[in-house]
Amino acid sequence: MKDRNHLSNVGLSHEVQIIKNGILDIPMLQLLQADGKPHDGAVLPSLDQETVQKIYDTMQYIRVLDERMIAAQRQGRISFYLACTGEEASTIGSAAALKPQDMIMSQYREQGALAYRGYSTEQFMNQMFSNELEPNKGRQMPIHYGAKELNFMTISSPLGTQIPQASGYAYGQKMAGEEAITICYFGEGAASEGDFHAGLNMAAVLNCPVVFFCRNNGYAISTPAEEQFAGDGIASRGLGYGVKTIRVDGNDVMAVYAATEQARKIALEENCPVLIEAMTYRLAAHSTSDDPTGYRSKDEEEKWRAKDPILRLEAWMEAKGWLDAEANKQYVEKTRQEVLQELKRVEQVPICVVDEIVEDVYDTPPWHLRKQLKDLKEHIAKYPEAYPKTSGRL
Amino acid sequence: MKDRNHLSNVGLSHEVQIIKNGILDIPMLQLLQADGKPHDGAVLPSLDQETVQKIYDTMQYIRVLDERMIAAQRQGRISFYLACTGEEASTIGSAAALKPQDMIMSQYREQGALAYRGYSTEQFMNQMFSNELEPNKGRQMPIHYGAKELNFMTISSPLGTQIPQASGYAYGQKMAGEEAITICYFGEGAASEGDFHAGLNMAAVLNCPVVFFCRNNGYAISTPAEEQFAGDGIASRGLGYGVKTIRVDGNDVMAVYAATEQARKIALEENCPVLIEAMTYRLAAHSTSDDPTGYRSKDEEEKWRAKDPILRLEAWMEAKGWLDAEANKQYVEKTRQEVLQELKRVEQVPICVVDEIVEDVYDTPPWHLRKQLKDLKEHIAKYPEAYPKTSGRL
């Protein structure tokens, strides 16, 4: 047995000095200035034009999708939606720096990452309408996406639960010898949950190749970050766990990409977690159930609207000569049409047959669920008008 | 509505630099060297001889109590015990720096703090024998002390639960305008629980006058600290929460006292939490159910035995001319006798009458518990030999 010394590296002091706030002032990586110009000496990630265009298009795509879906919710066509306006650079920039085999475990505001992976408008619509074409079978509310073939884990509402799960997933990837990591997204609010603590600490101790990506967007519904924590954001906690950490400007897609690329490399090569805190702002309402005018000022919002991540990338592309304004306009228009068309079309697709109600609780329905289904179907047959969505297909 | 800016104080960097371990090397306060000599320039807390003697006596008392109770457990006289050998300076030094009105919420290895508060040998024995004289009514295992009149919260086994509770308790003290704080003890193992995260973060955000006192004694049962966390101990986490923090040598009673005194002052005056991490070593087995030879070497233990906190204080008292070796010997002998005597005497005290089984579940037993008690008593009356401890007093 080797001797252990949990004091082996500790320095000494001989004066009572309680460490106050401030020794942790973790700087924020910013590559592009607000006007899109790179900072002096900043080394941008080496991205080809095609990739940048894909990032830019995805940002535009998501902006359009968000707009349209909020409108659809207002029209009563879908029950719920949750936009990510203002945070597109965080989720899309990070997703772009990953490999397709990396698992994405997200919170709910990462539709950008999903779209970057190739989730189609049709897929978005199927999910939003909870229909039978949706692989998740319409069992959860809108925006709870999940796509196994895209390595995008089905979203779960309880906050923070995916954080220790991501550590476990990544551990499994390592044990299976895969060239893959897990990325785990969450908000600064969710980082208050006990599961955050467990997940980061376990990843550090058990050497899990996972990138924790915190979107610090200033709010958890109505609760501002200052009532969420008193420390130096979320990044400072990473250091406490011995987790390699970086803070980035979440509205600077280049910074996000560069940090994530590096984090992924470290996670994979060194078999360890990396924490990224992306500083951004939730320009959107929390969800379609929320109205932010109750808790924040228009002024504050305006200040952040000026830091729009799409505009920053656009400015950079412009300077680089990569911006084709006309093509972009067409792309946005085409997207708008596509979303509207798919919306209309998918609206007609029925929900799953009622038999699905007892499937997937277990690998196969046990006796009691078979009995409950049988009773239910007999009941529906008796009152078909009361269950119009399923009675036609018993 | 004021505008919020959760980036207001952030610095910028323009190069991807993932912060690795090492920026947090929190030093450890040590006032007395291993041989009991103060470090050059170290300012010791101004303690009078009487207080030092009380601290010293309590340390000896606990050492004796621990020895005797382990023996009693081996003899089958009590079912369970848990010693704190090696950690006396941490718990007694900190308790000495508190005021009687401060609430103590402990984990289970803080019998030193309890003894310092004035818990008597008789009280210890009553608890250990779960008898009817015990205010907690013998409902929990031995060592789950609790004494309202001493402001010592009844101990609960589930680890970490007292941490957010301490934040709440302290908040209540503040709201009630009391000149009092709460101290919350826990091990470095318990600090892995989600409740730790919640408790420290809430205390910081809600400005609770609480001192969190972590005994980092290197082990959680068999699990060494290195498999518990990968960061710079527990202190580094405090900084992440924006909690004022200090690390002390837990085997240096002067350092512990000085840190706690200062922490209490800050907590009370600034209405905020303070975290103390005391670096020490669990020389004892985890409990009487444990045998540490399965997971650590004698060598390692010996190294720490040489850092015995009692010897360090003794050496300092000696140099100061405050050590009366003969009187101490007598005190230890007297304590030993007292413990044995009380043990013998208290062993005879009966447990609570069976009526107590349904008391304190609610403020008064509802109908179903009254019925269950009635049935139970009728049953016991039928089989008195089967329930010998209560059947004589129905």
Added chain:
Amino acid sequence: MVKMNLLQAINDALISMMTQDERVMVFGEDVGHFGGVFRATSNLQEKFGKARCFNTPLTEQGIIGFANGLASQGSIPVAEIQFGDYIFPAFDQIVNETSKFRYRSGGQFSCGTLTIRTPYGGGIAGGHYHSQSPEAFFAHIPGMKIVIPRNPFQAKGLLLASIKDDNPVLFMEPKRLYRASVGEVPEEDYELPLGKAEVTAKGSDITLLAWGAQMEIIEKAAEMAALDGISCELIDLRSILPWDAETVCESVMKTGRLLINHEAPLTGGFASEVAATVQENCFLHLESPIARVCGLDTPYPLSHEKEYMPDHLKTYEAIKRTVNF
């Protein structure tokens, strides 16, 4: 009397308690300035200050841990869990702490002043995580009280009683009634008894038992049954723990039949406890098996919500089956 919806009745009770006793504190996620996602705590921060009505960080285990400590200190915490579905991270603090605090300390310390408020239940297109009815998990915890109101009048009277009661109370609010249920509520304070069921309609053929939003369902089913000449006695259980077996059994001894309706899944739901107790106490009076009309033994499904729910039609059918047994 004032016309109020269920949310307003709750808000009213909270204002009254905070006015009466400055030890009362209200907190939880978004309950501060914003007044909670359902607005049950509207205006409390403005009226009573940030120290007595405040947002917490987003941690349910922390909220209840903090509340336990605060209660044991002597304050009167009213903690909100934003959705019943999110109470589970606090389960340890409730099972092992809140409910055992008094017992383990021989009555030296307790969390008796604690009230936990949480919206629960389905029927709002909430899917898995905004629809659950978790009362049965808590009904197996000695030391807790569980209270569920069915309308604004009940809500105010039961919430006031819960906050004043010297035992930890889990107060579950049927969220689909928050705005839908409107009724006359006295302006002054009044308390409705904990642990007492209420017979809301007399009948002779079968007893229908429910609580919260499902009261509407059994009322509707009873109306349908009445057309068939079946006379239903309706009981609102109101308190799940301790529960009023006496009132229920008395009714069953009279009607000879019992149907229990709840939204939560059948297996291990609270209907099982009621059925087990009633069959024991009323064995010789029962003319047919006790029926349970409950949620399916599945997670709460979004698109099949209608099919999942123990609605008035399923209840009506079960009434007929039971009466014609």
Added chain:
Amino acid sequence: MVKMNLLQAINDALISMMTQDERVMVFGEDVGHFGGVFRATSNLQEKFGKARCFNTPLTEQGIIGFANGLASQGSIPVAEIQFGDYIFPAFDQIVNETSKFRYRSGGQFSCGTLTIRTPYGGGIAGGHYHSQSPEAFFAHIPGMKIVIPRNPFQAKGLLLASIKDDNPVLFMEPKRLYRASVGEVPEEDYELPLGKAEVTAKGSDITLLAWGAQMEIIEKAAEMAALDGISCELIDLRSILPWDAETVCESVMKTGRLLINHEAPLTGGFASEVAATVQENCFLHLESPIARVCGLDTPYPLSHEKEYMPDHLKTYEAIKRTVNF
């Protein structure tokens, strides 16, 4: 066949599974080098390396969260919770995650490979927090399986089946039998069916149902009753969820009477589900009320442990009451 105690049988099953399939990983507090506080995981780290058998930090919510992720990835985690009393911090991960993973994703992802092992139960002078029998809390969670063995033979066969089963299983080990229960166990692998109860003794007057360590109790009570000429049929439920209502009901239709014994508190315990179902399915066959002999509705008290427990004497008395109803 080898003589083993219950702990050795579990250790044996774990060794077998880890040998067969390298995706099997065993972890929890102190399970690594030390082999767990009860030594159920002895020698696993030595045999299979630290990557496959390891200590975790002290966080039950983390252990199950980690295990859920690992299972969803395709590994086969066998996670230990050191005591059943400490499973509650993981309750959210179990209720909202483990058990709903498959359903919410339409079967795309699942935690089917997960097995959670935990010692439970009283009778060891453990007081509040080393004695609880929390099975009923989990029995209300669609998607979980719950399995409890009564002896070493059952333990090995059921644990192997649990690990191989493609559903999350909570495997609860009656810790007072860990060393006390010794029996012959085949050296080779075998599986006992999940979801199937076992009739361990035939009888004609009354059916006695229990699980885990309480099987000994009902056996003893049955012996006493036999002296009075009462013939008891004994059933070990073995699986609490899904549970084998068919076997139980068949037996009750024959004997006309049922007694259920469990250690957990009466109210909301699993006996209530059994009673509710059986009274429905066997209504016309029941000759007396279904009896429940359970723990009191209090936290588990240390000094009154003997009085608290649903022992053979209480069971024997209830048998007589039921038969003489």
